[in-house]
Amino acid sequence: MEVVSPELNSLLPDEIMDTEAIVMDDETHCKSPAVSEPLKPCEDAPVPMETDLPAVPEIVSLCTDAPPTQLTQALTTSTPTDSTLCSTTSGAQLLLTPSTVSSSQLNLQTTTASNLAVNKTTSGSPAGISLISGGLQKLSAPFTISANHQIILNKVASSPGADNTRSPGITTTSATPGGQKFMVTTIGKSGQPIVLQLPHTGTKPGSGQVLGEAKPHQQHFKVVTIGGRTNLKPVMVSQAVSSASQVTGLQTQQLKTVQIAKKAQVSSAGPIKYIITKAVNSKGLTAQTSVSNVLAGRVLSTSSPVTPPRTITLSETLSSTSKIAISPLKSPSKLTVVSLASQVPNSPQKSVSLPLNMAHLGQQILVQQSTASSPAKVVSSQSTSQPMKSMQTMTVGAPQFKTIFPLSTPSNVQQIQVPGSRFHYVRLVTATTGNNTIQAASPGTNSSIAAKPMVVNTAQVRMSVPIVPAQPLKQVVPKSLASGQVVTTQTQQRLIMPATPLPQIQPNLTNLPPGTVLAPAPGSGNMSYTVLPAQYVTQLQQSSFVTLAGSSGFSSPAGIQTQARLPLNGVSTSDASSRPRKPCNCTKSQCLKLYCDCFANGEFCQNCNCTNCSNNLEHETERAKAIKACLDRNPEAFKPKIGKGKEGEADRRHSKGCNCKRSGCLKNYCECYEAKIMCSSNCKCVGCKNFEESPERKTLMHLADAAEVRVQQQTAAKTKLSSQISDLLTRTTPAITSGGGRMPYAFVTKEVAEATCECLLEKAEQAELNDQPQATSERMVLEEFGRCLMRIISSAGKTDCPSINC
DNA sequence: GAGTTTGAAACT
DNA sequence: CAGTTTCAAACTC
Incomplete structure (x- = not known):
C-alpha cells in the first residue's frame, strides 16, 4: 500500500x-x-x-x-x-456517494466501436456500468475506448452549475462486460483526460456482483487517478473473490x-x-x-x-x-x-x-x-x-x-x-x-x-x-x-x-x-x-x-x-x-512544566539551553507523568491558546485572555500582544492598551512595522550585495585566470584605489557645486563608484594594470 | 551579561 | 476560587 x-x-x-x-x-x-x-x-x-x-x-x-x-x-x-x-449490474460496480460539494459531472459515452459497453447514464445498465446515485452525484463523462485497451475519459470542462476546479474530485467506476472494473478518480485539473488501462483479459459476461459474493474469476480494477498530473496512474486490482468498489463522496x-x-x-x-x-x-x-x-x-x-x-497494482x-x-x-x-x-x-x-x-x-x-x-x-x-x-x-x-x-x-x-x-x-x-x-x-x-x-x-x-x-x-x-x-x-x-x-x-x-x-x-x-x-x-x-x-x-x-x-x-x-523554535532556558522546571515553552508546545527540548531537562525521550516516564499532571490541572493545557477566528487573524483571540496589570498589554509579557492579537473580553488585564483604537498600540505597531521594514531592507540589501559580490567574483574569475591567476583584489592597487577616490571626490565636488541635495550627491558618488568598479573589473580582464579615469 | 520586571503557571 | 509562590521570558541597563 x-x-x-x-x-x-x-x-x-x-x-x-x-x-x-x-x-x-x-x-x-x-x-x-x-x-x-x-x-x-x-x-x-x-x-x-x-x-x-x-x-x-x-x-x-x-x-x-x-x-x-x-x-x-x-x-x-x-x-x-x-x-x-x-452495484449489482452486470459486471460493473460503481459506488458513488455524494460528496457534499460535488458538482462536477462526468459523462460516460462510448465513442468508439468497442466490445465494451458502457452506459451513458448514471443508472446501472447491463452494459456494465452501474452508478449508485441515490442522491448521489451523477457521473457522466465522454470517454473513448482506444484500441490499446484504454478508456479515455474526457472530463467535461465545465458543467452547468459545476465548477470543476472547485469540485475536482470525481470518481467513476465502470466495468466491461467481461467483468473488468474501472475506477476513475479525477482529482486533478479539469479537462484532463482520464485514461483507463484495460486489462487484456478475456471477456467475461457481466454478472451482478454482490458484495460478499465470492467469485473464482479474477476481476480487474484499474483505477486511474488524475490529480493534476497528466500522466497516467492506473491501478489495477486483481482479485479472485468478488469485489465491490465503494466510492463515497468526495470533498470536491x-x-x-x-x-x-x-x-x-x-x-x-x-x-x-x-x-x-x-x-x-x-x-x-x-x-x-x-x-x-x-x-x-x-x-x-x-x-x-x-x-x-x-502503475500501482493492487493484487490480492x-x-x-x-x-x-x-x-x-x-x-x-x-x-x-x-x-x-x-x-x-x-x-x-x-x-x-x-x-x-x-x-x-x-x-x-x-x-x-x-x-x-x-x-x-x-x-x-x-x-x-x-x-x-x-x-x-x-x-x-x-x-x-x-x-x-x-x-x-x-x-x-x-x-x-x-x-x-x-x-x-x-x-x-x-x-x-x-x-x-x-x-x-x-x-x-x-x-x-x-x-x-x-x-x-x-x-x-x-x-x-x-x-x-x-x-x-x-x-x-x-x-x-x-x-x-x-x-x-x-x-x-x-x-x-x-x-x-x-x-x-x-x-x-x-x-x-x-x-x-x-x-x-x-x-x-x-x-x-x-x-x-x-x-x-x-x-x-x-x-x-x-x-x-x-x-x-x-x-x-x-x-x-x-x-x-x-x-x-x-x-x-x-x-x-x-x-526556528526558540530554545528554552529552563533551569528548575526540568522542562516538564508549562513554564517551558517546549513542553507547553508538546515538543521535546532540542538545542535548548535548559538544565536538568527531562523533556526528552530519556525521561519519557517523567515526561508522561508531567503531561498527565498538566492535563489533570487543566485538560486544555496543551491546546492552543490562540483560537482561530472565522475570518482569519482578525478574529483570533486568546482563549483564556491575559491578566496583565503593568505592561498595558503592549509588551511581550502579554500573551495577546505577543500573539499579535487584540485583547478581548476574555482578558482580565488592567490598563489594557491593546485594543483596536489604542493610540499607544498604533504607535507601537507603526514602530514595529517600520523596524521590520528596515530589517527587511537591510537583509535584502545584504543579500543583494552578497549576490553581486559573488557574481562579480565569478565573472571576474576567468579574466583573472587569463590574466595570470591574480585574484580580483590584486587589481585594486594603491594607484587604482587613489584614482577611484579621486573620481569619487570629484563627483562629490561636482554635486556640491551644483547645489545638489545630499541624497543626490550621495547617489552620484555611489554611481561613480560603481562605474569605477566596473572599470576595474573590465580592466582586470584585459590588462594587468587597470586604469581609472573619471 | 547581569539584574529587573512581568505575568503565566503552579501551588496552597 | 483567590491568594501566593514559582518560574522563565521579556526587558532594561
Missing part, C-alpha cells in the same frame, strides 16, 4: 468513514458498532478512548462483520446497506489523492510502503489553491521496487480482501478514512473504496482530517478477530489533522517535511525483515530520505486518539488496533510509540499535546503510553529514540524521518515551519 495524499483528506468526507474491517482471521471479529455509536474495542483489545463531541457520529468502525446497516451508515450517507454499496473543494498499492503476489512479509502526501489545508485554501496544492503535493508511489512507475490473491470506504460528511471537518485489511481466502467481501485511498490487504489506513474550524474527529479503525498485524491507520488532516497509524509489526515511520510546505509528510513503511526501499514521491520536494531505524512495537495497539490543539475531539475511536498508531494533528504530528509501560498514566487523550503520539507498551496492552511530541520524529534522528526503543522493547526497526517542522497552533504553517 502506498500513498495517502493529505490533499485527499480535504476532499474526503467530513465524517469519519468506516471501512470495513478485513478479516484476517476467520475466527474472531471485532464487531463494529454503528457510526453514531461509540466504538467498542475488541474484547481482547479494549481501547480507552475519549470524545468531546459525541454529537456527531464520526466514529468509524472497521470491523468486518459490522452490521451491514451500520457499516453502510458509516460508509455512506445514502446507501442503506453495505451490500448495496456495490479540494483534491486528494491516495494511492495505496500492493503489488500482486507480494507476500505479506514483503515491504509495504505508506506514503502520506501533502495535506491540504482545507480551511485556508481556496478551491483553486487547493487544486494547485494537490498538484504540487501529490504523491504517487509505487508499491514495490519492481512495480513499474505510475485468493486469500486477500481489500476494502476502502469513505463516507461523506456534512460537517466542515473533513475526515477520511481509508482502511484496508486482508481477508482470509474465503472472505467474500472485497471492496475498494475511493476516492483516493487504497489500502493493501492486511493493512489499514485511516485518514482523518478536520478543518481548523471544526471539531476534531476521531477515526477508529477496525479490529479483526485477530490483532491486525500489519494494519496501519493514518489520519492526516489539515489544518488540523490527525493521523492514527496502527503500525504493523515491523514498520518504519518516516516523516518528511517539505521546505516551505505547510504540511507535514508522514511516511509509514512497514518494515520487513530486510531493508525496505522507500519510494516517496512528494511532489515539490526532492528531499532525500534518510530513514532512521526505529523500533516499533509489535504489540497490539489498543487505542489512538488524535489530539486537536484548538478544537475538541468529537469522537474517540475505541478499537483494537494493530501494533502501532500515529496520531497527528493539524498543527503537529506526533507519534505514539510503544514505550515502557506506564500503567499509572492514563493521559487524557483528548487533551494531549498536539500531535501527541501514544503507543502501547509492548505486550502491556492498552495502558502504557508514550507521549511524543511532534518534533519527536526529528529528534529521533538524533538518536534518542533508538535508545528508547531498545529500552522499550521494541521489536522491529522502523524509520522515521523528518525534514522540517510542523505547523503550530493554527498559525500559518509556513511561518511556523520557517521560524
Whole structure:
C-alpha cells in the first residue's frame, strides 16, 4: 500500500468513514458498532478512548462483520446497506456517494466501436456500468475506448452549475462486460483526460456482483487517478473473490489523492510502503489553491521496487480482501478514512473504496482530517478477530489533522517535511525483515530520505486518539488496533510509540499535546503510553529514540524521518515551519512544566539551553507523568491558546485572555500582544492598551512595522550585495585566470584605489557645486563608484594594470 | 551579561 | 476560587 495524499483528506468526507474491517482471521471479529455509536474495542483489545463531541457520529468502525446497516451508515450517507454499496449490474460496480460539494459531472459515452459497453447514464445498465446515485452525484463523462485497451475519459470542462476546479474530485467506476472494473478518480485539473488501462483479459459476461459474493474469476480494477498530473496512474486490482468498489463522496473543494498499492503476489512479509502526501489545508485554501496544492503535493508511489512507475497494482490473491470506504460528511471537518485489511481466502467481501485511498490487504489506513474550524474527529479503525498485524491507520488532516497509524509489526515511520510546505509528510513503511526501499514521491520536494531505524512495537495497539490543539475531539475511536498508531494533528504530528509501560498514566487523550503520539507498551496492552511530541520524529534522528526503543522493547526497526517542522497552533504553517523554535532556558522546571515553552508546545527540548531537562525521550516516564499532571490541572493545557477566528487573524483571540496589570498589554509579557492579537473580553488585564483604537498600540505597531521594514531592507540589501559580490567574483574569475591567476583584489592597487577616490571626490565636488541635495550627491558618488568598479573589473580582464579615469 | 520586571503557571 | 509562590521570558541597563 502506498500513498495517502493529505490533499485527499480535504476532499474526503467530513465524517469519519468506516471501512470495513478485513478479516484476517476467520475466527474472531471485532464487531463494529454503528457510526453514531461509540466504538467498542475488541474484547481482547479494549481501547480507552475519549470524545468531546459525541454529537456527531464520526466514529468509524472497521470491523468486518459490522452490521451491514451500520457499516453502510458509516460508509455512506445514502446507501442503506453495505451490500448495496456495490452495484449489482452486470459486471460493473460503481459506488458513488455524494460528496457534499460535488458538482462536477462526468459523462460516460462510448465513442468508439468497442466490445465494451458502457452506459451513458448514471443508472446501472447491463452494459456494465452501474452508478449508485441515490442522491448521489451523477457521473457522466465522454470517454473513448482506444484500441490499446484504454478508456479515455474526457472530463467535461465545465458543467452547468459545476465548477470543476472547485469540485475536482470525481470518481467513476465502470466495468466491461467481461467483468473488468474501472475506477476513475479525477482529482486533478479539469479537462484532463482520464485514461483507463484495460486489462487484456478475456471477456467475461457481466454478472451482478454482490458484495460478499465470492467469485473464482479474477476481476480487474484499474483505477486511474488524475490529480493534476497528466500522466497516467492506473491501478489495477486483481482479485479472485468478488469485489465491490465503494466510492463515497468526495470533498470536491479540494483534491486528494491516495494511492495505496500492493503489488500482486507480494507476500505479506514483503515491504509495504505508506506514503502520506501533502495535506491540504482545507480551511485556508481556496478551491483553486487547493487544486494547485494537490498538484504540487501529490504523491504517487509505487508499491514495490519492481512495480513499474505510475502503475500501482493492487493484487490480492485468493486469500486477500481489500476494502476502502469513505463516507461523506456534512460537517466542515473533513475526515477520511481509508482502511484496508486482508481477508482470509474465503472472505467474500472485497471492496475498494475511493476516492483516493487504497489500502493493501492486511493493512489499514485511516485518514482523518478536520478543518481548523471544526471539531476534531476521531477515526477508529477496525479490529479483526485477530490483532491486525500489519494494519496501519493514518489520519492526516489539515489544518488540523490527525493521523492514527496502527503500525504493523515491523514498520518504519518516516516523516518528511517539505521546505516551505505547510504540511507535514508522514511516511509509514512497514518494515520487513530486510531493508525496505522507500519510494516517496512528494511532489515539490526532492528531499532525500534518510530513514532512521526505529523500533516499533509489535504489540497490539489498543487505542489512538488524535489530539486537536484548538478544537475538541468529537469522537474517540475505541478499537483494537494493530501494533502501532500515529496520531497527528493539524498543527503537529506526533507519534505514539510503544514505550515502557506506564500503567499509572492514563493521559487524557483528548487533551494531549498536539500531535501527541501514544503507543502501547509492548505486550502491556492498552495502558502504557508514550507521549511524543511532534518534533519527536526529528529528534529521533538524533538518536534518542533508538535508545528508547531498545529500552522499550521494541521489536522491529522502523524509520522515521523528518525534514522540517510542523505547523503550530493554527498559525500559518509556513511561518511556523520557517521560524526556528526558540530554545528554552529552563533551569528548575526540568522542562516538564508549562513554564517551558517546549513542553507547553508538546515538543521535546532540542538545542535548548535548559538544565536538568527531562523533556526528552530519556525521561519519557517523567515526561508522561508531567503531561498527565498538566492535563489533570487543566485538560486544555496543551491546546492552543490562540483560537482561530472565522475570518482569519482578525478574529483570533486568546482563549483564556491575559491578566496583565503593568505592561498595558503592549509588551511581550502579554500573551495577546505577543500573539499579535487584540485583547478581548476574555482578558482580565488592567490598563489594557491593546485594543483596536489604542493610540499607544498604533504607535507601537507603526514602530514595529517600520523596524521590520528596515530589517527587511537591510537583509535584502545584504543579500543583494552578497549576490553581486559573488557574481562579480565569478565573472571576474576567468579574466583573472587569463590574466595570470591574480585574484580580483590584486587589481585594486594603491594607484587604482587613489584614482577611484579621486573620481569619487570629484563627483562629490561636482554635486556640491551644483547645489545638489545630499541624497543626490550621495547617489552620484555611489554611481561613480560603481562605474569605477566596473572599470576595474573590465580592466582586470584585459590588462594587468587597470586604469581609472573619471 | 547581569539584574529587573512581568505575568503565566503552579501551588496552597 | 483567590491568594501566593514559582518560574522563565521579556526587558532594561
